[in-house]
Amino acid sequence: MAFAGTNISLSQPDITQKLTERIDDLKQKIAAWGKRIRRFTERSRQFNHNRLFQSDQKRLYKSLERSKVCGAGQGPDQADIIVFWRGLWSEPVNHSEGPWMEVVASQGASVTPMDPITITPEDVAEAKEISKHTKYDPPNRTAVDIIDTLRQKLAVKCNRLKRYQKSRKRREDNALFTKNEKLCYRRLQQSVNDTSGLPRRREDVEKFWRSIWSEKVIHNETATWITREEQRMLEVPEMQHVEITEEDVTQAVYKSPNWKATGPDKIHNFWLKKLFYTNQ
Structure with missing residues (x-):
């Protein structure tokens, strides 16, 4: 009797040693394939994140904030929700009004009242402009989403300003090179901290x-x-x-x-x- 695809026969005296070697060989192959699959999965995840970062940064950040393991359990009971919010808003709370209340009241009396604010149509238009991250996303509902939108818009403006400064410097260097090569080389030397001259x-x-x-x-x-x-x-x-x-x-x-x-x-x-x- 022999195993298919091998030269191992049960009649051989060293059957245990050969079986052990064969099993170890298979284990190493399985471990190698497992590592290869994990490397491919990691590279695929990084590639998808890079593509998503270029197309929709907000969606990428949301996906990173989610936990890797999301449970599919049931939501809280309605009675528990009612008890929770009733404990916050409906039940009266007795505070100890100590002397610090008088101190705060005396300090607040010297505070100048805030002037009334008139909301203009321009303010409404500006609020609508930042209410959406992109045209493919739903409107921003929370302050965190609005801050994230403003932060990314600021980053875009900064990158645009940096590109403009680099482009302007290249144009100035080209114009200076055509007029005065010596001065152009001197400025290039100064840019690499060679200011002795x-x-x-x-x-x-x-x-x-x-x-x-x-x-x-x-x-x-x-x-x-x-x-x-x-x-x-x-x-x-x-x-x-x-x-x-x-x-x-x-x-x-x-x-x-x-x-x-x-x-x-x-x-x-x-x-x-x-x-x-x-x-x-």
Whole structure:
């Protein structure tokens, strides 16, 4: 006798071990499928919440406020409801009118009476405007619903104002770039908290270049790649000696853009052109 789909036979001596391994394998597969189903359910719930948030935020908030498990029990008895409200409104309550009542009365006497309020048609129209969250929702009945509607309208106005400010800043930057590139770049640098704008000190410039050209560095001169490169460079013709004159430096400086990004010395090419003594 053998199990269908397996090589397990009751005549085998290790039947218990093989059955245990088979059961463990099935348990792991079931657990893996269960986790996969839970992940899919969670992603589906998040996707539905995102879609509902884009279409109807009020409905989403109401669904989140509801408890996950809603009981379907019967409502309270009518007699209990009558007893509850009668205990609040019908039965007289004896209060202890202590001296604090006189204090409150004396302080309330100095309060200026409130002026009468006249409700205009504009007020009614405004109230009707906030009485509904969206055209698909029922009218707001409670103060919480009205506050929620006003809060979301305020958030929409704030987002619209932020978009307008970003759009205006982009237009200003584009217009400034066409008129004065230097000032545009300076403002961009200030936006990233680079407000110094001052050139480097002479000591810093000398220290920077001295660390590159003056200080001696010990290298591994016996490396194999050096020998390989020497053999490869034997076939390369030797470059003729080029003497850089003052005129070459002057022409190179005058051909360079005026306000191109500076190097570590923080000096623009404009000043190198005007201060021609620096080319000597």
